[in-house]
Amino acid sequence: MCVTISKKGDILLKVKVHPNSSKSGIDGVYGDCIKIKLNSPPVEGKANGELLKYLSKFLKVPKSKLEIVSGEKGRTKIIKISGIKEEDLRKKIGAN
Numbered sequence: 001m002c003v004t005i006s007k008k009g010d011i012l013l014k015v016k017v018h019p020n021s022s023k024s025g026i027d028g029v030y031g032d033c034i035k036i037k038l039n040s041p042p043v044e045g046k047a048n049g050e051l052l053k054y055l056s057k058f059l060k061v062p063k064s065k066l067e068i069v070s071g072e073k074g075r076t077k078i079i080k081i082s083g084i085k086e087e088d089l090r091k092k093i094g095a096n
Contacts, residue, residue, distance in 0.1 A: 002034045003090055011086050012069070013055075013079045013093075019047040024054050026093065033076060034093055048072060051079075059084055059092055 004012045016030045021037035028035055040050040048068060056063040061083040071077035081089065 002029065002032055002093070003086065005086065006080075011081045011084070011089060013081055013089065015051070015077050015079060017047060017051055017075050017077060024050060026058070029094075048077075051077070055079065055081075059089065 002014045004014070006012055014033045016033040016035050017038055018027070018035065019038045019040055019042040021039055023037065024039045025037055026034060027037050036051065036054070038047050038050050038054070040046040052063055052066045052068070055061075055066055059081070061081065065081060065083040067080045069078050069080045
């Protein structure tokens with residue numbers, strides 16, 4: 001599942017990023033992750049910054065409510081999200 005709830009009650013979103021794409025956006029489900037294409041290269045945190053900026057705009061939550069908790073240097077990441085209900089997140093990303 002791409003959306004889970006931690007033991008502390010935090011909403012966690014598992015994503016698979018593809019940097020250096022022609023444009024940024026959600027590209028569907030990839031196994032148990034949401035596949036997100038990013039225009040930025042995976043250099044000096046640029047892709048991570050763009051990922052958080054994109055998710056903030058897409059989910060309509062402040063960037064300060066998003067945190068990469070796992071996978072900062074890899075393509076598969078877990079994002080902790082505050083300021084949105086689980087069911088609203090699932091609707092926006094089209095996940096079960």
